Amino acid sequence: MNxxxxxxxxxxxxxxxSKSMGAIAEKIAEVxxxxxxxxxxxxxxxxxxxxxxxxxxxxNVTGLDNDSYIMKKxxxxxxxxxxxxxxxxxxxxxxxxICANTLHHINKWKKAVSELKRVSRxxxxxxxxxxLNPCMLFCALTRKDERLILTRPLxxxxxxxxxxLKTPYVTNVSNYFFTNVLPDFILKYIPSVSFHKGLGxxxxxxxxxxxxxx
Numbered sequence: 001m002n003x004x005x006x007x008x009x010x011x012x013x014x015x016x017x018s019k020s021m022g023a024i025a026e027k028i029a030e031v032x033x034x035x036x037x038x039x040x041x042x043x044x045x046x047x048x049x050x051x052x053x054x055x056x057x058x059x060n061v062t063g064l065d066n067d068s069y070i071m072k073k074x075x076x077x078x079x080x081x082x083x084x085x086x087x088x089x090x091x092x093x094x095x096x097x098i099c100a101n102t103l104h105h106i107n108k109w110k111k112a113v114s115e116l117k118r119v120s121r122x123x124x125x126x127x128x129x130x131x132l133n134p135c136m137l138f139c140a141l142t143r144k145d146e147r148l149i150l151t152r153p154l155x156x157x158x159x160x161x162x163x164x165l166k167t168p169y170v171t172n173v174s175n176y177f178f179t180n181v182l183p184d185f186i187l188k189y190i191p192s193v194s195f196h197k198g199l200g201x202x203x204x205x206x207x208x209x210x211x212x213x214x
Contacts, residue, residue, distance in 0.1 A: 012052045016187050020175045023193040025053035031169045031206050032096050032123045034058050041094040043084050044102030048074035084112040092121040100127040104149050113162045124207040128154050133201055156203045165207030172200035
């Protein structure tokens with residue numbers, strides 16, 4: 001069964017989604033010096049939770065996903081069907097390339113990281129769940145579609161090593177998790193978002209090319 005057909009229940013303007021993703025987008029925009037002219041590609045855009053928030057900072061945002069069903073829920077104007085392991089854009093096409101909560105769904109994740117680097121001119125941002133967090137482990141145990149968090153965990157260090165770029169910003173993050181699974185009465189007791197050292201629900205890595213490509 002389609003992954004998103006199983007879990008989709010909130011749209012991009014849902015208050016829990018907006019509060020959490022808005023803070024993430026603001027942090028990315030700050031660290032990566034995003035302006036209205038910055039070209040951004042969000043790989044694994046899904047229903048546009050993060051992608052939509054990024055449009056508040058840039059007028060040139062594109063979403064990429066291999067799922068045509070969920071793309072119909074995405075409000076962003078520039079959308080492209082495609083695979084993260086074979087991104088259909090030329091080298092250095094975007095100033096900033098983002099892959100949020102997607103790599104752990106990809107068997108050939110190293111190939112995906114290579115593609116993220118290839119199509120970016122300046123920055124690559126990867127946001128992944130922390131497999132050491134008991135909440136993430138519980139979700140992996142109880143949800144087949146998240147099982148790779150358990151069977152093939154992606155650590156911060158493993159991704160940094162594969163990314164092989166300067167990393168001007170690395171942080172753990174705690175935010176609402178699995179907003180399409182957990183009900184409101186639970187989510188309201190979870191802090192919306194914080195950036196910190198130590199265990200969180202996930203981590204964010206910002207990679208930077210030493211010279212601007214293209």
